[in-house]
Amino acid sequence: MDLGIKGRKAIVCASSKGLGLGTAKALAEAGCDLVINGRDEDRLNVVSVELQKTYGIAVTAVAADISTAEGQKEVLAACPEPDILINNNGGPPRMDFRDLDRDKMVNGVIQNMITPVELIQEVVDGMSARRFGRIINITSMSVKRPIDGLDLSSGARAGLIAFLAGVCRQVAHNNVTINSVLPGKFDTDRLKGGFTRQAEKTGQSLDEIKAVQALEVPAGRFGTPEEFGQTCAFLCSVHAGYITGQNILLDGGLYQSAF
Incomplete structure (x- = not known):
């Protein structure tokens, strides 16, 4: 399907790996010129070259912490008039809520x-x-289905969704849509890091933990960054102009609900 966004300019935050990279690839495949972002400059430059070589689009790499005012200025200077914005950022590490102090909560x-x-x-x-x-x-799916130790991340992300519920409806008449995508268990470094911590804690092997966790998902597997990215790309397409204010679960059926 032609998504109708060839030549559009897209900013993809935190896109040197994982779901951000999967989304950047899907937008590049659709013909978008990209500004990609991450804190690892070497990795970001490798990704930039790969995207340009594979898809023949323009890519600008901005190594910066998108959470800072300076980082945001650098990214926006590279693309002051984006047609597409993919908001993505790492979350706070797993932590019992009792161990959260004010600074940690503010940063989250x-x-x-x-x-x-x-x-x-x-x-x-x-x-x-x-x-x-x-x-x-x-x-994250955790805004609907709590995950132990990710209370701060879940709370902040849920706050974002609630904040934008009214904002999205103020701009819909201008063909501007705002949606959220809520990933479940995807085959990323963040998921693997959780497996490693669990293995250290329980003495189980990584393969055992991975197999058990995959079986919890009705689809019987973890999602891939590529299929996640393709969903995001469709939501950015000319065909999705009537979809706004939605929170779309991508979880292989893990969250059980009729509505």
Whole structure:
């Protein structure tokens, strides 16, 4: 399917690996020019070369912490008029809520709620004036199904979703959509890191833990960054202009609900 976004300009935050990279690849395949972002400059440059070589699109790599004002300025300077914004950022590490102090909580909210809102504030009026904009927030299934130790991440991401529920409806008439995609268990470094911690704690092998966790998913497997990215790319397409304010679960059926 032609997504109708060839030549559009996209910012993809935290896109040197994982779900961000999967999304960047899908948008590149659709013909978008990209600004990619991450904190590992060497890795980011490798990804930039790979994307340009594979898809023949323009790629600008910005090594910066997107949670900081300076990082946001660098990214927006590289693409001051984006048509597409993919908000993505790492979350706080697993931690018992009793161990969270004020600074940790503030930083978690900055990472997973304030930063996406700040970026949207910067780009949404320009999108509205040009009468095309697609904003995707990569959050987590944990906003619906709590995960032990990720209370701060879940709370901040849920706050973002609630914050944008009204915002998205203010700009929909300008062909600007704002949606969130809620990943479940995807084959990423973050998931593997959880397996490693569990193995250290229980003495089980990584293979055993991986097999048990995969069986919990009705699909019988973990998702891939590639299929995640393709879903995001469709939501950025000309065909998705009537989809806004939605929180789309990608979890292989793990979250059990009729509605």
